[in-house]
Amino acid sequence: MSLSVRIIPCLDVTDGRVVKGVNFADLVDAGDPVEMASLYGREGADELTFLDISASVAGRETTLDVVRKTAEQVFIPLTVGGGIRTVDDVDRLLRAGADKVSINTAALARPELIAEIADRFGSQVLVLSVDARRARTDSGFEVTTHGGRESAGVDALAWVEKACALGVGEILLNSMDADGTRAGYDIGMITAVRAVSRVPLIASGGAGSLEDFAAALDAGADALLAASVFHFGVHRIGDVKKYLSGHNYSVRNAPTS
Amino acid sequence: MIVILDYGSGNLRSAQRAFETSGRQVVITSDYDVALNADGLVVPGVGAFAACMKGLTDIRGDHLVRERISLKRPTLGICVGMQILFARGVEHGDHKGVGVWDATVEELDAPILPHMGWNTVQADPASHLFKGIEQESFYFVHSYAVKKKVGALSTMAHHGEDFLAAVEDGAIAATQFHPEKSGDAGLALIRNWVSGL
Numbered sequence: 001m002s003l004s005v006r007i008i009p010c011l012d013v014t015d016g017r018v019v020k021g022v023n024f025a026d027l028v029d030a031g032d033p034v035e036m037a038s039l040y041g042r043e044g045a046d047e048l049t050f051l052d053i054s055a056s057v058a059g060r061e062t063t064l065d066v067v068r069k070t071a072e073q074v075f076i077p078l079t080v081g082g083g084i085r086t087v088d089d090v091d092r093l094l095r096a097g098a099d100k101v102s103i104n105t106a107a108l109a110r111p112e113l114i115a116e117i118a119d120r121f122g123s124q125v126l127v128l129s130v131d132a133r134r135a136r137t138d139s140g141f142e143v144t145t146h147g148g149r150e151s152a153g154v155d156a157l158a159w160v161e162k163a164c165a166l167g168v169g170e171i172l173l174n175s176m177d178a179d180g181t182r183a184g185y186d187i188g189m190i191t192a193v194r195a196v197s198r199v200p201l202i203a204s205g206g207a208g209s210l211e212d213f214a215a216a217l218d219a220g221a222d223a224l225l226a227a228s229v230f231h232f233g234v235h236r237i238g239d240v241k242k243y244l245s246g247h248n249y250s251v252r253n254a255p256t257s
Numbered sequence: 258m259i260v261i262l263d264y265g266s267g268n269l270r271s272a273q274r275a276f277e278t279s280g281r282q283v284v285i286t287s288d289y290d291v292a293l294n295a296d297g298l299v300v301p302g303v304g305a306f307a308a309c310m311k312g313l314t315d316i317r318g319d320h321l322v323r324e325r326i327s328l329k330r331p332t333l334g335i336c337v338g339m340q341i342l343f344a345r346g347v348e349h350g351d352h353k354g355v356g357v358w359d360a361t362v363e364e365l366d367a368p369i370l371p372h373m374g375w376n377t378v379q380a381d382p383a384s385h386l387f388k389g390i391e392q393e394s395f396y397f398v399h400s401y402a403v404k405k406k407v408g409a410l411s412t413m414a415h416h417g418e419d420f421l422a423a424v425e426d427g428a429i430a431a432t433q434f435h436p437e438k439s440g441d442a443g444l445a446l447i448r449n450w451v452s453g454l
Contacts, residue, residue: 003416004375004394041440046375071271077396077438097271099398099438122304124371124398169371200373222369252375252394 004252005244006046006223007213007237008079008202009230011036014054016062034069040230041074043237044253048074049102049172049225052082064096071097081129081172087116094121102127102172105145108152108159111166118167127202128168132156132189133176141189148176156189157196170200172225178206182229185216194220210235210243217249259451260295262321262338263287264312272301272335275437278444279451287316293324296454297331302338306346306362306401309337310354319355322429326357329428331454336399339424339431348401357429358407360421367417370400376434378414378422386425386432386449387412393442395422395434402433 012019017031037048048070052063060083067080080093081102090101107113107128117126135142141156160171173193175186185206194201203221207213207229216224229235238255245254259276261269263285276283276299284291292298300322302309313319322342325332334342341354346362354362365372375394380387397414404418408426413419414433423432430450436443 002376003372003397006374068270071268072274075271075275075438075443076440077398077435094268095270097268099268099271120304124303124373124400170373198369200369200371223374 002250003222004046004250005217006202007044007240007251008047008049008223008225009040009045009237010049010051010204010225010227011231012051012053012227013063013066014052015056015059016066019053033066034073037070037074037078040237041076044241044255045076045237046252047077047079047223049079049081051102052080054083064092067093067096067098079127081127086113087120090117090121090125094125100125100127100170102129104129104131107163108143108145108154111162114163114166114168118169123167123169123199126168127170127172128160128163129172129174130156130160130193131174131176134186134189139192141192144176148179157192160193161196164197164199168199170202171197172202172204173221175205179204180228181206182208182234184208184212185219185221187215187219190216190219190221208234210240213240214244214247214249217244258295259283259297259299259454260292261285261299261301262292262316262318264316264318268303269301272299272437275444276447276451279448281451281454289317289321292321293328293330295330297333297451298322298325300332300334300338300342302334302336302341304337306337306340306348306354307350307352310341310346310352313341313355322355322357326427326429331450332429333450334429334431335437336433336435339433340399340401340403342429342431343403343407346401358403358424358426360403360405360407362401362403364401365399365417365420371398372400372402372416373398375439376414376416376422378412378434380412381410384410384412384423384425385453386423386430386446388449390442390445390449393439393445395432395436395439395442395446397422397434399433
């Protein structure tokens with residue numbers, strides 16, 4: 001046996017509630033992130049990611065509370081991203097029960113933040129979230145901000161190489177072209193990022209069919225993150241694991257029936 | 258009572274809750290005497306070897322671990338809390354550890370590091386910790402490990418090369434993975450450890 005592929009559902013949270021509705025009949029409160037996290041844990045999620053999209057300080061405080069409650073009930077790794085600007089922000093989240101944090105905009109604005117976090121807590125807590133799209137840059141991929149609407153003026157592969165040198169422990173690669181399309185992950189982008197990095201790579205954006213998950217793994221992804229296909233019950237986590245297991249990928253707790 | 262040793266290391270709250278699922282009272286403290294007298298002591302740990310070792314020695318945790326071993330009181334190291342029990346670590350320089358076992362913690366030779374995620378182990382049929390969960394996967398997050406067997410009973414795992422995933426050696430045990438983050442299998446391992454207290 002070898003290291004299993006990780007399947008990671010992502011929940012967008014604002015002011016303590018899950019947004020982008022979740023469509024499961026067996027939930028008492030589909031907007032409660034703690035209950036959603038717990039359900040995904042029972043369904044076989046290998047990790048969970050919360051993306052805090054709160055706009056206010058009060059909203060971020062509420063997120064700490066959500067992290068606390070989740071970490072007390074769900075005994076799998078929890079990554080939290082969104083709004084992290086400083087080493088102290090990271091410290092608060094880890095103390096609340098997060099195992100990893102993901103940073104994005106703040107690292108683009110001040111890359112030294114990567115080294116500061118890695119030096120204090122170790123690279124293993126730090127996920128670099130890269131929102132990238134196809135563009136006429138050196139590599140053909142550029143980093144975007146504001147949910148993919150604006151160019152950050154940075155080549156995506158150059159940014160990944162720099163961030164790895166500064167000490168990120170993992171890369172979450174979001175294709176802004178594929179995001180929400182359910183037309184498949186951007187395979188070319190995954191292949192290109194894999195070629196310039198040796199930290200684990202999480203593919204995100206575009207998951208639709210079961211074949212899409214396998215294609216991202218073939219391109220070099222170590223883990224697969226998805227939101228809407230899980231939230232709307234297009235696929236259950238067990239379906240993805242059963243499919244991958246049936247195609248000789250190593251997965252944890254694949255359903256046998 | 259179980260003590261989770263607080264020496265400035267990361268996410269202790271979820272470790273506390275995971276060990277509480279065993280039904281025991283679990284206290285997070287850095288108090289030497291409370292930790293010495295606990296039925297079971299858990300030494301967690303995240304971050305770099307040297308920083309972790311410094312945090313441990315600052316609260317005389319190295320003496321604490323040795324004293325508990327000599328008194329045959331159960332002690333469990335987790336992740337970097339396992340690594341610092343060895344004689345030596347070579348992460349960012351050459352550093353001394355507690356020295357329970359004579360081995361060096363070295364970087365894994367693997368194409369992708371950290372070794373991050375769920376992996377199986379090669380559990381020995383005689384293992385108490387892995388009883389009933391021999392075939393399960395556990396959550397690992399590390400780039401460094403010991404690459405040989407030590408102590409009474411070693412459990413190996415593989416990432417790029419074979420490495421030490423767990424040790425059971427009399428009163429002291431250790432896991433390179435995080436049982437508190439390994440779902441139901443991790444909670445079962447914790448129950449196995451607690452049943453031996």
